[in-house]
Amino acid sequence: YPHALSVNPTTNKIYVVNYCGNDLNCFSLGTVTVIDGATNNIITTVTVGYYPYALAVNPTTNKIYVANYCGNDPNCGSLGTVTVIDANNNYTTSTVNVGIGPDAVAVNPTTNYIYVANAWCNTFPTCLSAGTVTAINGTNNSTQTVNVGVLPYYLALNPVTNKIYVSNDCGNDLNCASLGTVTVIDGATNNTTTVNVGAYPEDIAVNSATNQIYVANNCGNLSCNTPGTATVINANNNYSTTTVNVGFHPVFLDIDK
Numbered sequence: 001y002p003h004a005l006s007v008n009p010t011t012n013k014i015y016v017v018n019y020c021g022n023d024l025n026c027f028s029l030g031t032v033t034v035i036d037g038a039t040n041n042i043i044t045t046v047t048v049g050y051y052p053y054a055l056a057v058n059p060t061t062n063k064i065y066v067a068n069y070c071g072n073d074p075n076c077g078s079l080g081t082v083t084v085i086d087a088n089n090n091y092t093t094s095t096v097n098v099g100i101g102p103d104a105v106a107v108n109p110t111t112n113y114i115y116v117a118n119a120w121c122n123t124f125p126t127c128l129s130a131g132t133v134t135a136i137n138g139t140n141n142s143t144q145t146v147n148v149g150v151l152p153y154y155l156a157l158n159p160v161t162n163k164i165y166v167s168n169d170c171g172n173d174l175n176c177a178s179l180g181t182v183t184v185i186d187g188a189t190n191n192t193t194t195v196n197v198g199a200y201p202e203d204i205a206v207n208s209a210t211n212q213i214y215v216a217n218n219c220g221n222l223s224c225n226t227p228g229t230a231t232v233i234n235a236n237n238n239y240s241t242t243t244v245n246v247g248f249h250p251v252f253l254d255i256d257k
Contacts, residue, residue: 001026002033003053010059012037013087017052017066026051027074032066032083034090044090048083050074053103060109061138062087067102067116082116082136096141098134103153110159111187112138117152117166128174133166133185146190148183150174156204158211162187163235165213167201177222182215182233195239197231199224203252211235216250224249 001019008015014035020026022045030052034043049068056065064085070076072095080102084094099118106115114136120129131152135144149168157164164185170176172194180201184193198217205214213233220226228250232242 004055006055006057006064007037008057008059008062008087011062011087013043015055015057015064015085015087017048017055019051019053021047030066030068032064032085034087046085046090046092048085048092049081049095051076052083054105056105056107056114057087058107058109058112058114058138061112063093063138065105065107065114065116065136067098067105069101069103071097080116080118082114082134084141094141096134096136096143098136098143099132099145102134104155106155106157106164107138108157108159108162108164108187111162113187114138115155115157115164115185117148117155119151119153130172130174131166131168133164133183135185135187135190144190146185146192148185148192149181149194150176152183154201154203156206156213157187158206158208158213158235160208161211161235165204165206165233167197167204167215169200169202171196179222180217182213182231184235184239193239195233195241197233197241198229198243201231202250205253205255207255207257209257214253214255216246216253218249218251220245 021031050070066083071081101119104117151169171181200218215231
């Protein structure tokens with residue numbers, strides 16, 4: 001069950017998280033497969049935590065950050081973790097405790113900070129608490145916690161402005177009966193701003209050249225009986241928004257800078 005991948009363009013190495021490692025029954029630790037981009041040969045496999053869900057590469061430090069949804073607990077009754085891999089030797093250097101259910105990770109190579117979205121939701125569609133983002137200092141692995149909205153599934157960042165954007169599937173509504181939001185985190189202070197978007201926002205993409213943020217809203221309305229939309233957030237204009245109609249149930253998006 002390979003679930004996500006990331007690429008280091010500097011070293012031409014590809015890193016793939018395998019949700020269940022090498023265990024078809026999914027009772028074992030997850031793994032990361034390291035691929036040589038020049039030959040497509042597998043270099044090695046690195047063992048990480050339980051049920052790794054996402055990963056990101058810092059090309060400046062050549063370290064890989066893997067978000068393990070269930071941390072060190074195969075029964076998922078504990079906090080999640082982030083496994084730090086030194087890509088120079090493909091050894092695990094440390095494990096960092098984060099929040100409950102980490103499901104997205106992004107790296108700012110300029111500041112050497114890593115941001116992890118923690119779902120922090122006990123049951124769906126009713127959640128008992130909102131989500132958080134864990135900010136990890138890549139120099140010493142110290143952490144800070146930032147409160148965001150309900151069910152933060154995706155995040156992205158703009159390294160130029162040092163802003164982090166988190167899509168909250170249920171906005172600020174623990175009953176998940178409201179439109180979604182995007183939490184904007186100031187990477188310098190961890191202060192937050194909330195931007196209203198569409199129904200059930202999923203993936204986020206940032207154009208660092210234009211300072212525009214794009215959000216895929218899975219549904220056009222809360223009943224999900226109309227096509228989805230994309231919200232365009234103008235970070236140059238007090239986070240003003242424009243809505244673009246797209247197809248049914250958009251999840252992922254990307255941009256050509």
